[in-house]
Amino acid sequence: MTYKTGELDITNKTRCAQTSAATAPEPARMKKFAVYRWDPEKPGDKPKMQTYEVDLNTCGPMVLDALIKIKNEMDPTLTFRRSCREGICGSCSMNIGGSNTLACLCKIDDNLGKATKIYPLPHMYVIKDLVPDMSNFYAQYRSIEPYLKKKDGSDKNIGDKQYLQTTGDRAKLDGLYECILCACCSTSCPSYWWNSDKYLGPAVLMQAYRWMVDSRDDYTSERLFQMEDRFSVYRCHTIMNCTKTCPKGLNPGLAIGEIKKMLAKYNSKEAKQLAQA
Amino acid sequence: MIRASFGKGSALLTSNAALLSSRLQPVVVTQLSHTSTRSQTEDIAYKEMEEFWDKNRRLNRPLSPHLRIYNPELTSMLSLCHRATGIAMAVTVPFVAATLLGLPGDFSSYIEYIKDLHLNPAILTAAKYVLAFPICYHYINGIRHLAWDWAIGFDLKTTYQSGYFVMALALLVTAGFVHLL
Numbered sequence: 001m002t003y004k005t006g007e008l009d010i011t012n013k014t015r016c017a018q019t020s021a022a023t024a025p026e027p028a029r030m031k032k033f034a035v036y037r038w039d040p041e042k043p044g045d046k047p048k049m050q051t052y053e054v055d056l057n058t059c060g061p062m063v064l065d066a067l068i069k070i071k072n073e074m075d076p077t078l079t080f081r082r083s084c085r086e087g088i089c090g091s092c093s094m095n096i097g098g099s100n101t102l103a104c105l106c107k108i109d110d111n112l113g114k115a116t117k118i119y120p121l122p123h124m125y126v127i128k129d130l131v132p133d134m135s136n137f138y139a140q141y142r143s144i145e146p147y148l149k150k151k152d153g154s155d156k157n158i159g160d161k162q163y164l165q166t167t168g169d170r171a172k173l174d175g176l177y178e179c180i181l182c183a184c185c186s187t188s189c190p191s192y193w194w195n196s197d198k199y200l201g202p203a204v205l206m207q208a209y210r211w212m213v214d215s216r217d218d219y220t221s222e223r224l225f226q227m228e229d230r231f232s233v234y235r236c237h238t239i240m241n242c243t244k245t246c247p248k249g250l251n252p253g254l255a256i257g258e259i260k261k262m263l264a265k266y267n268s269k270e271a272k273q274l275a276q277a
Numbered sequence: 278m279i280r281a282s283f284g285k286g287s288a289l290l291t292s293n294a295a296l297l298s299s300r301l302q303p304v305v306v307t308q309l310s311h312t313s314t315r316s317q318t319e320d321i322a323y324k325e326m327e328e329f330w331d332k333n334r335r336l337n338r339p340l341s342p343h344l345r346i347y348n349p350e351l352t353s354m355l356s357l358c359h360r361a362t363g364i365a366m367a368v369t370v371p372f373v374a375a376t377l378l379g380l381p382g383d384f385s386s387y388i389e390y391i392k393d394l395h396l397n398p399a400i401l402t403a404a405k406y407v408l409a410f411p412i413c414y415h416y417i418n419g420i421r422h423l424a425w426d427w428a429i430g431f432d433l434k435t436t437y438q439s440g441y442f443v444m445a446l447a448l449l450v451t452a453g454f455v456h457l458l
Contacts, residue, residue: 038339047339095341098348122343125333132341136329143322190353193343197330237360238425240352243433254431261428 029056031108032115033066035078037129047126050075051115056108063116064092064103079129087247090182094130095119100184102247121183123193137183140200144208144226151218169215176210176255178248179203185242185252191235199235202242202252209255212262221271224263233259351440359418362411402455409454414447 030053038047052070059069064082071078081091085104092103096118109116124132148163186192186201200208212223227233233256242252315323347353377384391401421439424430430439 036341040336040338095346098346099350117346119346120341122341122347124341125338126341127338133329133333133338136326139322139325139329142325143319145316145318188347190343197326237356238422239356240431240436241350243431243436244350244352251431251433253436254428257425257428257431260426 026057029110029112030054031056031066031110031112033070034115034117035067035070035130036119036126037078038126039077040128049117056110056112059108061107062104063096063106063108063118066108067103067118077129079131081131088180090180093121093182093184093187093247095122095187100188100245100247102182102184105247121187123196124187132187134183136196137181137186137201137203140204141181141207144200144204144211144223145219146207146211148211148214148217149219150216163216165215172213172215173210175250176206176213179206179210179250180248181207182247184245184247185250188241188245189236190239190241191237195231195235198231200232202236202256205233205236205259206250206252206255209259212259221266221274224259224266225268225271225274227259227263228268233263236260351437355418355440355444359415359422362415365411366415405455406451409451410447413450413454414444417447417450418443 033052033054034049035052036047037050039045052074054066054069059065062085064085067078067080068082071080080094080103082104083089083091085092087102087105090102093100094103096103096106097109097116100121103118118130120126120130120132124134127133150163181203183201183203185206186196186203189202192199192201208223208227211217212220217223236253236256238253238257240253243250243254246252377387421430421443424439430436
């Protein structure tokens, strides 16, 4: 179609009007993020808070989106762990707004008047900025032997047959196997803060329970016997911060309660003999 | 056998121990009671734990903030209240009893003495609240703890509902004791 200058077809005019309305700039919604910073490579550096302002109109809805935007556009030195961005890997666990959660699942609070405070997981040694040293947590997980142990003896027949399990027994694992080991619960527990060297913490204890209660595992008594000391389980005082903070909606407090019940009921002398056999 | 154990029952001791332990982590990490039967996996795990403490002390890394930044949740606040009221009673009841044993006169003479001071009744009521609340709260929350020992009421919704209920009931019973007795 040919046009004279300044003269437009009606359909084209309305289309142009629509696009020009859509591209009219929205007022920027600036949100403040106060983030914990510490650089090990700066000699004598002390941990401090650094505030960034992010336009929420050009940012995804989750706190992880904001952190990535800050790192991409404002400060490339901001350091944090992240991977799946969908709440399944457990990498981006940190303390946001006072509670431990996954940054990729935590919606940014729309209230522009308040800054969102972001800290690393509480009472953990900081490697840099929001990255804590998780080695102790992983070592504690390793110490409970989180794998199937059978008393069959022979290793030759592994994989020949399925280990059968009733649906009832499989249901016992629901709410336990979904743990992604993000450490939000353990680092929310004041008892774990004061005793992280000897108390195993809710995450590891829930996994210990997951193996105790698995019908295919033959070492339940020995697993319980491993907890027979003042610290591994019994530093839990049912504070219940763990269940409150779990970003996957799991209940470590319940698992620990069940372990305590099992410890009261099982035959510890027999377990000792089995363990030392 | 536990080596170099710091944490004991009370929050005060454990927080002091935390200050100590964050600076002086035990070189040997706890050996659990079944040392003789430890598997290879556990050996590796305990070795890793020792290396963790050694490395972090050596590098002098900061500890991320905890108490001053963590949200006060109903769960942790009620638990703290339980511990605080427990310690308060464990300290004051024997102390008062021992003091009264040592001082001349009997209990009623001291009540008379307080009556003769003619204090503002508001102060007396406040003091009665302060005296009655610990035992009411600790007792009622104690029942909640007993339920937990049987693994009853652990889901988050029930924990919160029972928590609010316990606090409300404790305040109600305290008010009852103060104003009706």
